[in-house]
Structure formats: structure tokens, C-alpha cells
Amino acid sequence: MTAYDVARRLPSVPELRDHCRALATLDAILSPDWESWYHSFDSAWGEGEEMASMRNGQGDEYSVVLTAGGAYIRGFAHESAMSPYRPGRDGAPWPGVLDDVPPVFRPQVEEPAFSDEDDVPVVTVCLWREHTDDHWRHGTILFPAGTSDPDGAEGLFELLVDRSPEAYRRWAEDYYEVPVDLAAVRHVYALRPLTAEVVAALNDELDLADLAGDLAEIGYPQAD
Template sequence: MTAHDVARALPDLPTLRERCRVFAMTDAVLSPEWDYRYFSFNQHWAPDQQMASMRNGSGDEWSIVFSPAGAFLRGFDHEARMSPYGNDGKLWPGLVDTVPEALRFGVDEPAFSNSLGTLAATVCLWRETGDDHWHTGQVDLPDDDDPDGSAWLFELLLGGTAAVYQDFAEDYYEMPVDLDAVIEIFQQRPLTDGLVRRLNPEVALSDLAQDIAQIGYPAL
């Protein structure tokens, strides 16, 4: 799988945004400490912008910025052949050259840059509002089994179901995860104290007030 496969498989913008939101909310319940979470969502990332993100704790990550103009997605696999670290510190040719001006805020965002000021990315995709598909740059992919990291970076995002998430979470957080509770969150049912404690008995609904506000998830 490469960025071209991801572009064909990603859903439309509203569906993707809500998928990212429920991933982040479920993670917040399972992992009260933000630094140890895999998925996050900030509906107040910047004026008129929301950001979904993934960090695996080993230097690999992705970010999706949603704006009125559309969405910009960048993923970074530090071991991928297309990493700037294996390309004299430069982005892979063609990776972001054709990003439309309305979405270039993602390319220039300092928070997405490495210590050299280069965008930390091995894969980039974008989709303008009203467009009917996702786009990638005009890139000559190197001969490698997973040249840009797409084969694993977006596996959960593309799977998108409660069962896929539960399987991941039990392995990542090393704890049992109630599938029915995950399903309720993926259906965006309002959080209750009972629902929260079914997922994590050590967390109460009141503990999540700041996360709920940041993610923008409904709660009673």
C-alpha cells in the first residue's frame, strides 16, 4: 500500500473527521495521560481549523488538519525509504509540489517540521472542500515494499470500525476493552459515567471534561 492506495480508500471529509473524533475520545478514556495516547483530536487547533493526530511513541505519526478549504494530511514513518533523513534532509521530490494554495498551511506548519525546519513527512494527501476524491503528489516511488509507510500508518484509520479499534487498543494499552462500550462511542452516543467506567473503571466522566471540550464529543 502506498499513498495512492490510501487516497482511494479514505472516506469523505465529514466521515473522516468524525472517525478521528471517536478514535480520540475512546483513547482519552483508556489513557487519561495525554502524552501516552495514540490518537488525539483538537477542535480548536487554530482559528477555523481542527486537527486529528496519531503518535506511536517511536517517532512515527500522522496529522490531519481540517479547515473550511478542505483537509491536509501528512504522515511520517521515520524508517521509510522516503524519509527526509534518508534523502539528505530533503522532502522526497514531488511530495508537496502540487498541494493547492488553500491547503499549503499544512506544508508550512512549524509544528509538523523537524529540527531542520523540513516538513516531517513521507506521505502527503489532501482534499479540497467539494472535491470528490483525495489527491497525492506526483511522486516517483522508490522500489521498496513500503516506501512511504502507508502500509501501516493508516491501517487503523482506514479500518475505521469499533472492532478494529478494540483489537488495537487491547494490544497497545495492554488491558481488556469492552467492545460494546467502544461501539457506543463510535455511534457517538453521549458519554455517561457508566459508559466511561465500562471502558476504564479508574476514570470518571468528570475527569474527562477538558478532553470532551477539546475533542468536541457529546456528553450528558
């Protein structure tokens, strides 16, 4: 899988936003310690901007920045053949990954949080979609031969391309090493307001009130 395949399988920007909020909420319930979250969502990341993010604790990460212009996705797989830190890359992104990003998303390309201390963009995958687009876009890339996942897209975006509750349960049971209630996952995926019963089904050591701050940051819908 490459950025090309991910682009074909991603949903619309509003659908992706909802899905990312659900992922962050599930992680907040299953792992209350923010430092151990795999998925996060900051509904006030910047002025008029929201950001969904993933970090696996081993150097791989992605960011989905939602702006007035649309959505910009940056992914980095540290062992990817397209990493700017591979021998011979001279600390530069792989040709084509960022070259065609439109002006509306150049602030995200140049965002210091997405670059290293030498101002090198930390990226192996880049996708974007303006609100006027009818599909996700990417650069024109000649991928390196010899690997089925040259840019790391398969590992990075596993739960963005397979958005089924069953996929999340399989992943979470492996990652958190706990049983995960499928009905509760479906409840959160539907963005229905949380109840004490749903929270307890996922983590019986957590109260709904404990999640108030996290839910506000994520922008998860609350009961009236």
C-alpha cells in the same frame, strides 16, 4: 500500501473528522494521561482549524488538519524508505509528495509544527481533499522499489482505512494490554453522548466527570 491506496479508502472529510474524534475519545478513556495518548483531537488548534493527530512514541506520526478549505493530511514514518533523513536524501521530502499540494493547503505545508529545526518538512505521506473534491488527492510519486510500504502509509493509517470497531478493539488490546469492551467502542464510534456505564466498561478507574476537559478539547458531543 501507499498514499495511493489510503486515498481510495478514506471517507469524506466530515466522516473522517467524526472518526478521529472517536479515536481520541477512546484513547482519553483508556489512557487518561495525555502524554501517553496515541490519538488526539484539538477542536481549537488554530483560527477556524481543527487537528487530529497520532504519535506512536517511536517517531511515527500523522496530522489531519481540518480547515475552511477542506482537509490536509501529513504523515511521517521515521524508518520509511522515503524519509528525508535517509542517506542521500539531503534533508528533502521525497519528490512528488508535496509538489502538487494546492495553494489552499500551502500554509499547512509550511507550518512550523510540521517541520524540523532546519525547516525541512517532516513528511513521507501527504494527502488532501478540498471541499469541492469528490475524492482524496495526492502527488504523482515514483515510489522506491523493494518494499511493500515505501512511505509508511500502512502502519500510519491503519485505523483510518479500517474504521470498524473490531479493528480498534484489536489494536487497543494490543497497545494498551487491557481487555476492551466492543459495545462501548461501538457507542463511542457512533458519537453518542458518554454515560458513566460506557466509561466504566472501558476503564472502571475513571469517572465521566474526569473526562470533561478532554471531551471539550475533542469536541465530543455532550448530553443536553
